[in-house]
Structure formats: structure tokens, C-alpha cells
Amino acid sequence: xxxxxxxxxxxxxxxxxxxxxxxxxxxxxxxxxxxxxxxxxxxxxxxxxxxxxxxxxxxxxxxxxxxxxxxxxxxxxxxxxxxxxxxxxxxxxxxxxxxxxxxxxxxxxxxxxxxxxxxxxxxxxxxxxxxxxxxxxxxxxxxxxxxxxxxxxxxxxxxxxxxxxxxxxxxxxxxxxxxxxxxxxxxxxxxxxxxxxxxxxxxxxxxxxxxxxxxxxxxxxxxxxxxxxxxxxxxxxxxxxxxxxxx
Amino acid sequence: xxxxxxxxxxxxxxxxxxxxxxxxxxxxxxxxxxxxxxxxxxxxxxxxxxxxxxxxxxxxxxxxxxxxxxxxxxxxxxxxxxxxxxxxxxxxxxxxxxxxxxxxxxxxxxxxxxxxxxxxxxxxxxxxxxxxxxxxxxxxxxxxxxxxxxxxxxxxxxxxxxxxxxxxxxxxxxxxxxxxxxxxxx
Numbered sequence: 016x017x018x019x020x021x022x023x024x025x026x027x028x029x030x031x032x033x034x035x036x037x038x039x040x041x042x043x044x045x046x047x048x049x050x051x052x053x054x055x056x057x058x059x060x061x062x063x064x065x066x067x068x069x070x071x072x073x074x075x076x077x078x079x080x081x082x083x084x085x086x087x088x089x090x091x092x093x094x095x096x097x098x099x100x101x102x103x104x105x106x107x108x109x110x111x112x113x114x115x116x117x118x119x120x121x122x123x124x125x126x127x128x129x130x131x132x133x134x135x136x137x138x139x140x141x142x143x144x145x146x147x148x149x150x151x152x153x154x155x156x157x158x159x160x161x162x163x164x165x166x167x168x169x170x171x172x173x174x175x176x177x178x179x180x181x182x183x184x185x186x187x188x189x190x191x192x193x194x195x196x197x198x199x200x201x202x203x204x205x206x207x208x209x210x211x212x213x214x215x216x217x218x219x220x221x222x223x224x225x226x227x228x229x230x231x232x233x234x235x236x237x238x239x240x241x242x243x244x245x246x247x248x249x250x251x252x253x254x255x256x257x258x259x260x261x262x
Numbered sequence: 263x264x265x266x267x268x269x270x271x272x273x274x275x276x277x278x279x280x281x282x283x284x285x286x287x288x289x290x291x292x293x294x295x296x297x298x299x300x301x302x303x304x305x306x307x308x309x310x311x312x313x314x315x316x317x318x319x320x321x322x323x324x325x326x327x328x329x330x331x332x333x334x335x336x337x338x339x340x341x342x343x344x345x346x347x348x349x350x351x352x353x354x355x356x357x358x359x360x361x362x363x364x365x366x367x368x369x370x371x372x373x374x375x376x377x378x379x380x381x382x383x384x385x386x387x388x389x390x391x392x393x394x395x396x397x398x399x400x401x402x403x404x405x406x407x408x409x410x411x412x413x414x415x416x417x418x419x420x421x422x423x424x425x426x427x428x429x430x431x432x433x434x435x436x437x438x439x440x441x442x443x444x445x446x447x448x
Contacts, residue, residue, distance in 0.1 A: 019436055022443075025389055026408035032386070033409060034362045036307035038294045045289050045318040046282060129308040148311060 039127060040116045044148045084180030084242030085187040085235055087197065087208055108143075108170045114154045115147025124153050132177050133238060133261040135245070138163075141175070150187075152178040164248045166231050173247035173257075180242040187235065187244055200236065202258045207236020209251055234258055274334045278325045285325075289318050292335065295410065296342045299420050302405050303346035313345040320345070333415060340419040347422075360394050361409075392442035400435035407432055 109117060118124040124146040125132045132153045134140075141155035155175040159165040163172035178187070191197055196212040211232045234254045235244040238261060245254050270291075276284035296317060300310035321341050328337055363386060393401055406417040407428070414432075418425045 018440060022436055022440055023408065025385055026404065027411070029363075029386060029389060030409045030411055032363050035298055036301060036310070038297050039311045039314075041293045041297075041311070041315050041318060042286050042289045044315055045322070046286050048315075048319045049282070049285065049322040123307075126307050127311060148315065 036126065037116060037118055037123065039146070039148055041148065047149065082180075082206060082208070082235065082242060083237050084178060085244075087210070087235070088190050108156065108168060109145055111168065112154075112171075112174070113147065114145035114156070115149075115152070116145060118144045118146055120144065121153075121155070128153050128178075130177075130179060130241065133241065133243060135175060135257040136260040136262060137257045138173060138175070138260075150178050152176055166246065166248050171246075173245060173249070175243065175245050175257075177241050177243045180237055180240055187242060200234070200255070202234070202236040202255065203238060203261070205237040205239070207234060207258075209234050209254075211251065270334060271331075274325075274328065275330065277322075278328060278330075285322055288334070292338060293318075295335070295412075296338065298410055299339060299342050299406065299412075300346040300349075302402060302410070303343060303420075304350045309349045310346065313349045314342060317342040317345040336413075336416045336419040339412070339416050340422065343420040343422055361390055361405075363390065388443045389439075392439050395442055396435070396438065399431070400438055403428060403431045404435050404439065 109115070116127075118127065121132050121134065121141065121144050124144045127146045127148075128151050130151075130153075132155070134155070138155075138157055142158045143156040145154040145156065146152070147154070153176070155177075156171065157163060157173040157175075158170060159172035165172060166174075176187070191210060194212055195210055198209045198211075200207050200209050209232075230246055231248060232251075232254070233244050233246045234251075235242065236258065237243075243258070243261070245257060247254060249257070270288075273284045273287055277288055293314065296314040297310050300313040300317070301307060304310050304313060317338070321338050324341070328334065393404065396404070402421060403417060403423075406412045406420050407414070412420065414425050414428050417423075418428045421428070423431070
């Protein structure tokens with residue numbers, strides 16, 4: 016009996032010392048799926064709007080560019096931009112950009128996402144890694160450094176975001192105004208777009224509602240079964256080189 | 263503890279009436295418990311995340327059928343366990359879960375002397391080794407009860423077993439665990 020109690024005591028001690036995978040943040044995804052207040056999904060609206068030139072958030076869709084796992088819609092004017100979050104806003108860069116749960120390594124984030132994230136060799140190892148279950152998006156965050164200037168967000172030099180290229184619910188949804196340039200490109204055999212010039216609207220889901228922020232220059236393309244976007248202030252040649260260095 | 267139970271009962275009741283923030287609070291409170299329980303069953307972090315998320319969604323839809331005054335944790339764990347087993351079955355593979363001690367604890371340790379630290383480390387190594395060699399049904403019941411600190415009722419719900427079976431299986435599993443550790447403790 017004493018032996019059994021000792022064993023129970025050892026097991027109880029062990030419970031606080033075990034290594035568990037990082038606990039994901041499920042609240043947002045669960046509340047999205049259970050929300051009764053939400054109307055038709057923005058993605059569905061956008062896809063319908065692309066065909067019917069319907070109003071979307073005050074923007075008339077005039078053209079639609081399809082990528083697997085992403086929708087890029089050309090509009091006459093962007094919806095009214097939200098207030099720009101400051102660098103001191105609560106939640107840090109992950110909260111401002113809705114990056115999800117932070118992981119210690121790319122492998123851990125990949126295990127949570129269920130796919131092996133691609134790493135752009137020319138950018139080196141990321142400074143931070145996140146995974147957001149909504150859209151199954153893995154984000155590699157690179158802080159600004161020499162040769163990698165800050166974007167609109169002073170803590171961000173580059174964001175590399177990757178997700179399975181799902182057709183049913185694209186993880187990346189963009190509205191592009193008349194002052195942005197959208198040019199089709201091919202990256203390692205995959206179709207994509209280089210979006211530059213004026214910022215465009217990048218939508219994401221947070222706290223039960225669709226939000227968007229203004230994003231700078233982005234290269235987005237299909238790589239195998241994934242859709243990948245690189246957002247940075249780098250010139251096109253440097254971003255393309257980074258994209259071609261993924262492995 | 264009573265305050266916590268009363269607080270939880272009130273939040274559950276608000277969620278039953280359709281108060282979304284109240285349910286979001288419950289999701290936040292129990293994500294870790296649900297995820298780790300699902301992880302023990304599936305052996306995969308990705309499957310566990312999906313199972314836990316699906317379980318929370320199904321629990322929300324089933325809230326009107328939750329019996330007020332009952333244990334919300336046990337009720338939720340039954341749904342989590344079912345989702346995790348379904349996911350594991352559909353994945354068509356055995357869980358290759360191996361329990362490990364966190365690296366920081368292996369390195370730092372908390373014991374007062376090198377001898378005590380060495381003994382504790384040896385105990386831990388033997389215990390982990392034995393746990394990882396156990397039959398899965400034994401390991402699951404021990405893991406739920408002691409490593410996740412679930413009650414017998416909650417363990418029974420998570421593993422879809424009668425409470426009496428949990429008690430008898432625990433007793434047998436502890437005996438087997440002791441046998442597996444005997445090279446060290448005998």
C-alpha cells in the first residue's frame with residue numbers, strides 16, 4: 016500500500032514536469048464556428064462579388080484573380096481603413112497582426128499545422144514562429160535588421176505566411192485598389208502575383224468578426240500544396256530571390 | 263473551490279442561454295485540459311487540436327442538453343474523448359505517443375543536493391520508461407488520472423468507461439507499472 020502511494024506521489028510530481036506540445040488558442044476558431052451573429056462569410060461574399068460585381072464593404076469588385084488558397088480582388092476603392100494599431104498596443108506584434116499562437120520552433124508549428132513549413136534560405140532562420148488554426152496559417156516573423164528594413168510595423172522586417180491551398184475557404188483574402196499594381200508572376204513553377212504600390216486590404220478573422228489591415232508589398236504564390244505570401248519592404252528582386260530559395 | 267464551482271456553474275448557465283462571451287470564457291478555461299486529453303488519445307498535436315476544436319463546437323451546440331448541476335468538465339471531456347477516438351480511428355494509425363520530461367527541468371532540477379537530484383532523476387527516468395512501455399489502455403487511464411489530474415468521474419468520461427472500470431483498471435495498471443519499474447526499485 017505504501018508502495019502504491021509512493022508511486023501515485025511520483026506520478027503526481029511527474030505531471031508538472033512533462034513536456035506537452037504548446038496548447039493552441041482555440042477560442043477564436045471555436046467562436047467563429049459557433050457565432051450566430053455572423054452573416055455569410057466574407058470569402059463567400061467576395062467570391063460571389065467577383066462574379067456579380069456586388070458591393071463588398073463599400074468596395075465594388077471589378078475583377079478577380081484566382082490563386083489556390085487566396086483570392087485577390089480588384090476594386091474601385093478600398094473600404095475605410097481601420098485605425099492603425101500602434102506598436103505599443105496590447106498583444107504585441109502577434110496581437111496586432113493576428114498571428115495566433117507562438118511556437119518555439121518551425122517544426123513545432125508545422126506539427127500543429129499538419130504540414131512542413133517552407134523556409135526561405137535567403138532570409139535565414141525566423142526570429143519568431145506562429146500558428147493560427149483559422150486558415151491553418153504558419154507565420155515566420157523576421158525582425159528588421161541590416162538589409163531588411165522595417166515595414167509599416169516597426170517590429171516587422173518580413174512576414175512569411177504559409178497555409179494549405181484550400182479552395183473552399185482561402186486563408187488569404189485581399190482587396191486591391193486602383194493605385195496598387197498587381198502583376199502575375201511564376202515562382203518555382205507556381206503561379207502567383209506581385210502586389211506593390213499603394214497598400215492593399217488584407218483580411219483576417221478576429222474576435223468573431225472580419226477585420227482587415229493595410230498591407231505593403233506582397234509576393235503571393237502557390238508552392239506545391241501550399242499558398243505562400245511574403246510581405247516586406249524589400250524590392251521585388253529581393254523578395255523573388257527569397258521566394259525562390261524556399262525549401 | 264466552492265467559489266470556483268459556483269462561478270463556473272454561473273458561466274455555464276449564461277452560455278446555455280446563448281451568451282457567447284460566457285462560452286468563450288469556458289473555451290479559454292478548458293482548452294489546455296481538452297487539448298492534452300485529446301493528445302493522449304491521438305498521439306498527434308495536430309489531430310488533438312482539431313479534435314479539441316470540434317469538441318468545443320459540438321459541446322456548444324449540445325449545451326441545451328447539459329444537465330444543470332452536473333460537472334461541465336466531465337461532460338466536455340466525454341465529447342473530447344469521443345472526438346479524439348474518432349479522429350484516431352479515421353487516421354488509421356496507432357498513436358506513437360512518447361511521454362517526455364521538459365528539457366528545462368532535466369537541466370535545472372529542483373532538488374537540494376546532487377545525490378537527491380540524481381535519485382529523483384533516476385526515479386523519473388524509470389517511471390517514464392515504464393509508462394512508455396505500458397499497454398495503451400493502462401497508460402491512458404494512468405495518464406488521465408495522474409498526469410492530467412482528472413478525477414475518476416472525468417477520467418471515466420474522457421475514456422468512455424464506467425467509473426468502476428476506471429478504478430479497477432487503475433489499480434491493475436499501477437501494479438503493472440510497479441512491476442515494470444522493479445529493476446530500479448526491487
